[in-house]
Amino acid sequence: MSNQGDAPRGNWLSADDKFPVMSGNVQELATSLYNSTCKSGHKRGEAQDGAWYDCYFKALTTLNMKVMIGFTGSFVPEEQVPAAVTGLSFTKDGRSMPLGDVPKILLAESYADYNNVAKAGLFDPDWETKSEI
Numbered sequence: 001m002s003n004q005g006d007a008p009r010g011n012w013l014s015a016d017d018k019f020p021v022m023s024g025n026v027q028e029l030a031t032s033l034y035n036s037t038c039k040s041g042h043k044r045g046e047a048q049d050g051a052w053y054d055c056y057f058k059a060l061t062t063l064n065m066k067v068m069i070g071f072t073g074s075f076v077p078e079e080q081v082p083a084a085v086t087g088l089s090f091t092k093d094g095r096s097m098p099l100g101d102v103p104k105i106l107l108a109e110s111y112a113d114y115n116n117v118a119k120a121g122l123f124d125p126d127w128e129t130k131s132e133i
Contacts, residue, residue: 026122088114
């Protein structure tokens with residue numbers, strides 16, 4: 001893939017079973033990332049210690065699966081800080097699921113959601129530094 005926003009073609013899973021990642025696509029505010037993920041039907045991930053969370057998920061109850069869009073994290077409620085996507089993953093029965101086991105249509109639809117959320121921000125080579133809280 002030449003551009004981070006290009007749709008994958010052919011066999012686009014890498015040898016380590018990962019998507020072409022758009023880590024580093026930064027949205028200026030965590031609230032903007034929240035709005036982008038909600039548009040695709042995702043909900044805020046479970047808050048951890050200190051009301052901190054670092055993913056949005058879409059529950060697929062009939063399949064007992066979750067689709068998760070990871071990001072650099074925020075406190076609840078969302079703070080006015082930069083936030084960057086970090087990846088797309090799937091779980092089944094609460095365990096990480098290899099991408100090769102995800103139904104192809106679900107994989108395609110989930111990647112489209114992830115791509116749309118990531119493209120709402122711009123790639124920033126200093127994303128890790130700028131999105132630290």
